[in-house]
Amino acid sequence: MTAAVYYEHIKTCKQSGARLGRVHTPHGVIETPTFMPVGTQATVKTMSPEELKAMNAQIILSNTYHLFLRPGHDIVREAGGLHKFMNWDRPILTDSGGFQVFSLSEMRKITEEGVHFRSHLNGDKLYLSPEVAMEIQNSLGSDIMMAFDECPPYPAEYDYVKKSLERTTRWAERCLNSHARPHDQGLFAIVQGGMYEDLRKQSARDLTSMDFPGYAIGGLSVGESKQLMYEVLDYTVPLLPDNKPRYLMGVGSPDALIEGSIRGVDMFDCVLPTRIARNGTTMTSQGRLVVRNAQYARDFGPLDPACDCYTCRNYSRAYLRHLIKADETFGLRLTTYHNLHFLINLMKQVRQSIMEDRLLDFRDEFFEQYGLHDN
Ligand SMILES: CC(C)(C)OC(=O)NCc1c[nH]c2nc(N)[nH]c(=O)c12
Numbered sequence: 602m603t604a605a606v607y608y609e610h611i612k613t614c615k616q617s618g619a620r621l622g623r624v625h626t627p628h629g630v631i632e633t634p635t636f637m638p639v640g641t642q643a644t645v646k647t648m649s650p651e652e653l654k655a656m657n658a659q660i661i662l663s664n665t666y667h668l669f670l671r672p673g674h675d676i677v678r679e680a681g682g683l684h685k686f687m688n689w690d691r692p693i694l695t696d697s698g699g700f701q702v703f704s705l706s707e708m709r710k711i712t713e714e715g716v717h718f719r720s721h722l723n724g725d726k727l728y729l730s731p732e733v734a735m736e737i738q739n740s741l742g743s744d745i746m747m748a749f750d751e752c753p754p755y756p757a758e759y760d761y762v763k764k765s766l767e768r769t770t771r772w773a774e775r776c777l778n779s780h781a782r783p784h785d786q787g788l789f790a791i792v793q794g795g796m797y798e799d800l801r802k803q804s805a806r807d808l809t810s811m812d813f814p815g816y817a818i819g820g821l822s823v824g825e826s827k828q829l830m831y832e833v834l835d836y837t838v839p840l841l842p843d844n845k846p847r848y849l850m851g852v853g854s855p856d857a858l859i860e861g862s863i864r865g866v867d868m869f870d871c872v873l874p875t876r877i878a879r880n881g882t883t884m885t886s887q888g889r890l891v892v893r894n895a896q897y898a899r900d901f902g903p904l905d906p907a908c909d910c911y912t913c914r915n916y917s918r919a920y921l922r923h924l925i926k927a928d929e930t931f932g933l934r935l936t937t938y939h940n941l942h943f944l945i946n947l948m949k950q951v952r953q954s955i956m957e958d959r960l961l962d963f964r965d966e967f968f969e970q971y972g973l974h975d976n
Pocket residue numbers: 696697698699700701747750751752791818819820821822823824850851852
């Protein structure tokens with residue numbers, strides 16, 4: 602019986618070492634490298650499933666922590682699972698809640714068993730552990746589940762990071778042992794280890810010895826410089842098996858997506874495109890454009906002349922600026938649609954460049970146009 606989630610290598614870019622691949626899941630095949638729109642509370646904010654399909658979103662991310670707190674994973678299970686609940690029939694990846702507990706909730710206590718914390722919504726005393734995180738993700742019925750981990754703060758002392766990654770490894774084993782549906786849900790382990798090379802190697806070695814269907818790199822994009830993040834990737838990605846998907850968590854600026862792909866990463870997620878859209882900041886082929894700025898009041902051209910998305914084909918910068926200034930929901934929808942389309946289209950160009958063995962050339966062209974000369 603083949604595993605529910607497996608990686609198919611298509612080719613390696615002769616110029617950059619990046620790879621073209623497919624991740625097979627129970628709800629469909631994902632062409633990689635790919636960017637995953639974030640739908641934390643069972644919706645990619647302001648987007649309908651039809652719009653996400655129109656822009657060719659292949660897979661979306663949702664969060665165990667948030668759905669555990671609200672509406673409760675039992676309701677989602679009774680609805681027939683997350684795909685049915687949110688009317689999305691393509692792949693879903695759920696994050697495990699570990700990271701969100703540490704970044705969202707107060708009054709938390711970490712023990713070997715798990716984490717006691719208070720809901721950031723109503724202060725209720727709650728508990729998450731590897732076993733509970735697996736039970737929740739089983740109820741959600743996501744195609745790819747993440748192991749329950751601790752993402753240490755940055756910066757963090759060597760000893761703290763070492764103890765934390767060793768517990769994260771023990772938690773990963775408990776997730777593997779309590780996985781009820783390994784044949785229809787793929788469980789990815791999460792490599793931690795902060796910015797310490799020997800700890801990243803220890804985490805990768807211990808987790809890859811347990812043979813998970815896929816591996817994520819956590820604990821990056823936590824405030825470190827991009828150069829330091831790329832350095833950590835340079836020595837961490839090669840430690841991961843080349844026949845399994847590699848997922849860099851929380852990373853999504855255009856340059857980081859290209860640099861991560863060059864280093865062999867297959868999957869990315871980030872709230873950036875949806876979050877900045879809601880305050881009128883957009884990603885265009887000429888770089889970031891804050892469409893709410895006064896200079897666009899009488900600019901009747903498209904947001905991005907080089908873009909063929911619904912927003913750029915039908916509306917002007919002046920109209921978008923007006924909607925955002927007037928706090929009109931439609932404005933948020935239009936900027937969100939464009940930003941997601943921009944990143945999804947960027948990854949399509951990355952895959953095309955890998956196919957043509959010219960990803961480094963593409964990076965230089967993109968950086969030049971996008972105004973990223975300093976990288
Ligand atoms: C600050 C942002 C969110 C941009 O990045 C990170 O924190 N990056 C790390 C990260 C994101 N999501 C995760 N999920 C889990 N289970 N573990 C993690 O380490 C992470």
